[in-house]
Amino acid sequence: MKGKRIAAVLLSAAMLVSMAACSGGTANTSSAAANSQAAPSSADNTAKKLTIWAWDDTFNVKAANEAKEIYAKSNPDVTVNVVSMAQNDIVAKMNTAFESGNMDGMPNIVLIEDYRIQNYLKSYPGVLSDLSDITKTDKFMDYKLKIMTENNKVYGVPFDSGVACVFYRSDLIKQAGYKDSDMQSLTWDKFIEIGKAVKAKTGKAMINVDPNDLGIIRMMIQSAGKWYVDADGKADIANNAALKEALAIYKKMQTEGITVTSSGWDAGVAAVNDSKAATAVMGCWYASSIKKAADQSGKWAVAPFPKMSNVSGSVNSSNCGGASWYVIDKVPGKDTAKDFLSKTFASNTDLLDSLCKDISLVSTYKDTASGKNVNTPDAFFNNQPIYKDWNDWTKNIPAVNYGTSTYDIESKMTEAVQSIVKGSSIDDTLKNTQTEVEGILSAAG
Amino acid sequence: MNGNQFPADGQGKNQMWKTSDKVTHHTLEKKLNRWGWIFVSLSAVLISVFVFIPMVGALIMSFQTGKGVNAHFGGLTNYIRLFTDQTVGKALGNTFIYLIIQVPIMIVLALIISVLLNDDKLKGRTFFRIAIFLPCITSLVSYSLIMKNIFSNDGIFNQMLAHIGLSPILWTTDPFWAKVLIIISITWRWTGYNMVFYLSGMQGIEPSIYEAAEIDGANAVKKFTHMTIPLLKPIILFTTITSTIGTLQLFDEVQNITQGGPANGTVTISQYIYNLCFKYTPNFGYACAVAFIVVILIVILSMIQMKVGGKDNQ
Numbered sequence: 001m002k003g004k005r006i007a008a009v010l011l012s013a014a015m016l017v018s019m020a021a022c023s024g025g026t027a028n029t030s031s032a033a034a035n036s037q038a039a040p041s042s043a044d045n046t047a048k049k050l051t052i053w054a055w056d057d058t059f060n061v062k063a064a065n066e067a068k069e070i071y072a073k074s075n076p077d078v079t080v081n082v083v084s085m086a087q088n089d090i091v092a093k094m095n096t097a098f099e100s101g102n103m104d105g106m107p108n109i110v111l112i113e114d115y116r117i118q119n120y121l122k123s124y125p126g127v128l129s130d131l132s133d134i135t136k137t138d139k140f141m142d143y144k145l146k147i148m149t150e151n152n153k154v155y156g157v158p159f160d161s162g163v164a165c166v167f168y169r170s171d172l173i174k175q176a177g178y179k180d181s182d183m184q185s186l187t188w189d190k191f192i193e194i195g196k197a198v199k200a201k202t203g204k205a206m207i208n209v210d211p212n213d214l215g216i217i218r219m220m221i222q223s224a225g226k227w228y229v230d231a232d233g234k235a236d237i238a239n240n241a242a243l244k245e246a247l248a249i250y251k252k253m254q255t256e257g258i259t260v261t262s263s264g265w266d267a268g269v270a271a272v273n274d275s276k277a278a279t280a281v282m283g284c285w286y287a288s289s290i291k292k293a294a295d296q297s298g299k300w301a302v303a304p305f306p307k308m309s310n311v312s313g314s315v316n317s318s319n320c321g322g323a324s325w326y327v328i329d330k331v332p333g334k335d336t337a338k339d340f341l342s343k344t345f346a347s348n349t350d351l352l353d354s355l356c357k358d359i360s361l362v363s364t365y366k367d368t369a370s371g372k373n374v375n376t377p378d379a380f381f382n383n384q385p386i387y388k389d390w391n392d393w394t395k396n397i398p399a400v401n402y403g404t405s406t407y408d409i410e411s412k413m414t415e416a417v418q419s420i421v422k423g424s425s426i427d428d429t430l431k432n433t434q435t436e437v438e439g440i441l442s443a444a445g
Numbered sequence: 446m447n448g449n450q451f452p453a454d455g456q457g458k459n460q461m462w463k464t465s466d467k468v469t470h471h472t473l474e475k476k477l478n479r480w481g482w483i484f485v486s487l488s489a490v491l492i493s494v495f496v497f498i499p500m501v502g503a504l505i506m507s508f509q510t511g512k513g514v515n516a517h518f519g520g521l522t523n524y525i526r527l528f529t530d531q532t533v534g535k536a537l538g539n540t541f542i543y544l545i546i547q548v549p550i551m552i553v554l555a556l557i558i559s560v561l562l563n564d565d566k567l568k569g570r571t572f573f574r575i576a577i578f579l580p581c582i583t584s585l586v587s588y589s590l591i592m593k594n595i596f597s598n599d600g601i602f603n604q605m606l607a608h609i610g611l612s613p614i615l616w617t618t619d620p621f622w623a624k625v626l627i628i629i630s631i632t633w634r635w636t637g638y639n640m641v642f643y644l645s646g647m648q649g650i651e652p653s654i655y656e657a658a659e660i661d662g663a664n665a666v667k668k669f670t671h672m673t674i675p676l677l678k679p680i681i682l683f684t685t686i687t688s689t690i691g692t693l694q695l696f697d698e699v700q701n702i703t704q705g706g707p708a709n710g711t712v713t714i715s716q717y718i719y720n721l722c723f724k725y726t727p728n729f730g731y732a733c734a735v736a737f738i739v740v741i742l743i744v745i746l747s748m749i750q751m752k753v754g755g756k757d758n759q
Contacts, residue, residue, distance in 0.1 A: 122515075211707035261618045263706060267597055407726070
């Protein structure tokens with residue numbers, strides 16, 4: 001009995017400790033939350049050392065490093081430190097630092113995904129610096145500026161376009177009896193029709209879907225100028241005609257058997273690289289993943305995003321992902337950080353043009369359209385001038401308000417999508433989801 | 446045990462009245478008492494600062510709604526939202542499915558394996574013990590990634606199925622099979638851990654009682670159900686409670702194998718709390734409210750298990 005008592009004491013201690021491990025971090029943040037509104041720190045706004053956080057070694061980290069070299073030429077006395085960190089880690093660190101108001105260890109410049117920025121601007125005003133004086137609003141694409149503007153102030157420097165497109169295997173489409181011209185100005189109905197032919201003639205799926213990632217539905221609704229929330233940030237689910245149509249298309253693709261399912265990012269890329277799917281409908285940044293399969297060089301082509309024929313206002317252009325640079329206001333050295341951005345990503349067309357060659361960057365800076373590399377054809381994509389195409393399509397991307405809670409809503413939407421695919425009525429399911437999303441948004445209040 | 450180390454207890458007092466050197470004993474007692482309090486106060490302060498105060502802070506925070514600078518006292522809003530949030534229901538449901546199915550399977554497996562490996566006549570017994578215990582020393586993340594790889598839709602397991610002419614199982618994209626995969630994974634990882642407890646418990650069972658039972662004509666099954674299990678009861682209770690707590694806090698495997706998917710089909714409560722803080726738009730108040738639900742659940746479950754498991758002993 002004594003042994004049991006000791007075990008009981010040990011267990012309850014273990015429970016307490018483990019609970020505290022969970023609550024400890026959050027409790028500390030509550031006490032310090034009040035500080036986040038404190039006046040900006042000391043007058044010293046210049047620094048000899050800058051830190052930049054970004055998350056993709058083959059993409060935005062490389063871009064930051066090239067910018068660093070260019071900046072070093074004009075400002076040799078400033079040391080720039082580019083840190084590569086997983087995006088999830090950056091988000092977790094920003095969440096805790098912004099909530100607590102303690103900016104120790106935070107970088108001067110950070111890359112933030114466009115879907116997330118509204119939350120940081122609304123929940124933590126004053127944490128990010130006003131960059132209106134270095135981001136010239138007439139120089140960048142509108143849809144990109146809109147998401148980083150709050151009270152007529154621009155808080156970021158736009159980086160990459162996530163212009164959506166259809167990457168497709170020209171050879172498989174031809175085997176199925178269609179031509180490259182059939183892939184232009186697609187509608188989703190036509191896409192499914194071609195998909196059925198591809199499945200019948202080649203045995204391959206038309207597209208890969210991941211039940212955890214609704215990127216394709218997000219792209220569809222943005223092509224109609226809609227989102228999970230409306231322009232005022234209110235939940236827009238149950239009466240969202242574009243969303244309903246997107247879900248119907250998504251379901252139809254599965255019932256017609258033209259999809260292959262995989263879980264997680266790497267599995268999706270593998271499915272494309274292993275020729276399991278004839279197309280990938282993604283943001284332009286997906287090109288680097290497609291190019292991993294070097295043996296498929298010359299077989300790929302790029303077409304504009306399909307539109308939804310039953311939804312008025314749906315265009316052959318949309319967006320998926322994309323990120324922008326931001327300066328954290330309370331980290332010492334914000335003037336140097338702004339100077340860095342203004343001399344690189346906010347104005348330097350040479351840098352942006354060479355990034356087009358080095359990392360396949362599609363910039364949202366309007367002047368890059370005339371750059372040398374932007375107009376160069378790409379051998380992997382059968383000598384198609386893909387960068388020029390993407391630049392053109394970027395201009396037509398409908399601007400939407402991403403709101404503050406894209407990923408919370410998406411998590412609820414994955415549940416809705418699953419029950420719809422299994423046969424529930426779209427209207428009833430979305431009504432339910434509407435209530436849940438309203439709960440999320442009112443809690444954000 | 447504790448009483449003997451500190452004579453400040455009842456025993457000391459009885460002596461005090463009887464003996465004549467009351468004063469000296471009293472000062473010794475006081476001195477011991479003082480040192481006792483000094484020792485206790487150190488850990489008391491530490492545990493207050495790092496455990497109790499944050500717990501109270503979290504409780505206060507669980508009544509706050511709004512994000513960032515918009516946070517304000519919201520009364521029971523977060524707790525009310527718990528009841529309308531279907532993901533909480535899903536996460537609780539998943540957690541209990543893991544609990545109800547996985548813990549018994551694992552405990553029974555561990556018991557059977559430990560009985561088999563306790564046999565002196567078994568050759569290579571150490572090898573098997575090591576082999577079965579080995580999963581426990583692998584990192585949670587790395588074994589999860591390997592499981593994910595083996596059971597991915599075109600992984601080794603499905604290729605094996607294809608070779609013997611069966612259709613592949615969608616382990617990671619079908620909500621049912623994804624749960625099965627999680628259960629398989631945690632069973633593989635933790636069975637050996639529990640086995641070690643039972644093995645060490647069996648070393649304490651006198652072999653002569655088994656001999657006596659054999660003479661009385663008990664077969665192996667009888668010996669297992671009527672002797673080994675009752676004698677190991679305290680250990681079984683202990684492992685059941687730790688496994689229950691472990692399952693309620695399940696995070697790493699789900700995060701790495703399925704990321705909670707497909708469509709929150711495998712999400713657990715701890716993972717949902719994590720998502721609310723770090724994956725979604727941070728909502729620490731609501732996350733704290735969910736965390737307190739887990740506290741209440743663990744307390745209730747542990748009480749039930751102590752009651753059920755400890756009845757005979759008291």
